[in-house]
Amino acid sequence: MAHQILILAVPGVQLLDVSGPLDVFAEANRVLCREVYHSRIVALEAPTIVASSGVKLLADDVLESAAGGRETTFLVAGAPDAADRTLSAEQGKKMIALCTQSRRFGSVCTGALLLAQTGLLKGRKVTTHWSAASLLAARYPETEVSADALYIMDGALRTAAGVTSGLDLALRLVEEDLGREVAQDVAANLVMFFKRPVNQNHFIREQKTSLSGRSALQDLQRWTLANIAEVTTVQQMAAHIHLSVRHLTRLFHQEIQITPGEWLEAEKVAKARQLLESGELPVKAIPAASGFSGVDTLRRAFVRRMGITPAAYKKMC
Numbered sequence: 001m002a003h004q005i006l007i008l009a010v011p012g013v014q015l016l017d018v019s020g021p022l023d024v025f026a027e028a029n030r031v032l033c034r035e036v037y038h039s040r041i042v043a044l045e046a047p048t049i050v051a052s053s054g055v056k057l058l059a060d061d062v063l064e065s066a067a068g069g070r071e072t073t074f075l076v077a078g079a080p081d082a083a084d085r086t087l088s089a090e091q092g093k094k095m096i097a098l099c100t101q102s103r104r105f106g107s108v109c110t111g112a113l114l115l116a117q118t119g120l121l122k123g124r125k126v127t128t129h130w131s132a133a134s135l136l137a138a139r140y141p142e143t144e145v146s147a148d149a150l151y152i153m154d155g156a157l158r159t160a161a162g163v164t165s166g167l168d169l170a171l172r173l174v175e176e177d178l179g180r181e182v183a184q185d186v187a188a189n190l191v192m193f194f195k196r197p198v199n200q201n202h203f204i205r206e207q208k209t210s211l212s213g214r215s216a217l218q219d220l221q222r223w224t225l226a227n228i229a230e231v232t233t234v235q236q237m238a239a240h241i242h243l244s245v246r247h248l249t250r251l252f253h254q255e256i257q258i259t260p261g262e263w264l265e266a267e268k269v270a271k272a273r274q275l276l277e278s279g280e281l282p283v284k285a286i287p288a289a290s291g292f293s294g295v296d297t298l299r300r301a302f303v304r305r306m307g308i309t310p311a312a313y314k315k316m317c
Helices: 015-032 089-101 111-118 130-139 165-178 180-189 215-226 234-240 245-256 260-278 283-289 295-306 310-316
Strands: 003-009 037-043 048-050 056-058 072-076 104-108 125-127 144-146 151-154 157-160
Touching: 003 015, 015 037, 015 104, 015 165, 015 180, 037 048, 072 089, 072 111, 089 111, 104 111, 104 165, 111 125, 111 130, 125 151, 125 157, 130 144, 151 165, 157 165, 165 180, 215 234, 215 245, 215 260, 234 245, 234 260, 245 260, 260 283, 260 295, 260 310, 283 295, 283 310, 295 310
Parallel strands: 003 037, 003 072, 072 104, 104 157, 125 144
Antiparallel strands: 048 056, 151 157
């Protein structure tokens, strides 16, 4: 029996959120020389969908009449304006029915913001595009949002981070259905990583640190960033504004909900990443320039934050 793939595409959909997964499933069909996957695009209402790029898609079905089943995977594609789109009550009910009828359901990119409106993400672990992760978490606090994962599987639920990670998710589904070897062949034919050696943090482009909290904390953050190579401990930070480490920790928790140690490590990794990308310094000089005591300390923190070693990251820059 063929696996049915249903992808809901709203007006203004990100084209690659739809075409990327579809190409993975189509390639699996070519590898096996038979139609293992039968893919269909579903529209909210009008069958002609204009993507954010201006390309027009002709849907195979509309949401009202679409049907899931035991071998169906239902995915909701994202759109640049997904945060501003509200599903009608009827659309929400139909999406819930499709999700519960299907073997698997989920979203690609900001499609998670649409899927969350059904209530089906409550108590679940999900991911979405890094730029929408905070918004998703704020709107749906009972959903556990991972801002760095490329894709997440939670029971029958599947979510992919952003745009090209829809291909990663589709490849994982092929691996589930058809095995590792077929999935590896699909990845090779599409010239993509079978498993990418990075997480979503690799792609986040936040060049300026967001300074948060009361003015004393902001002043401390600015001073620390200006002296990142010399500030190696939280004790130094606390001493700079004449506070105990315990008091500083309370202040950080109160204002930005993390410890000063977590903040300091994140900023040191950000500095190391900037230096790796710019090529300003030889690699051996980067630990000291970013405030780490040595190569091993930098490596452990970098892997913890970025999911990849500094050496591997440098090769990808």
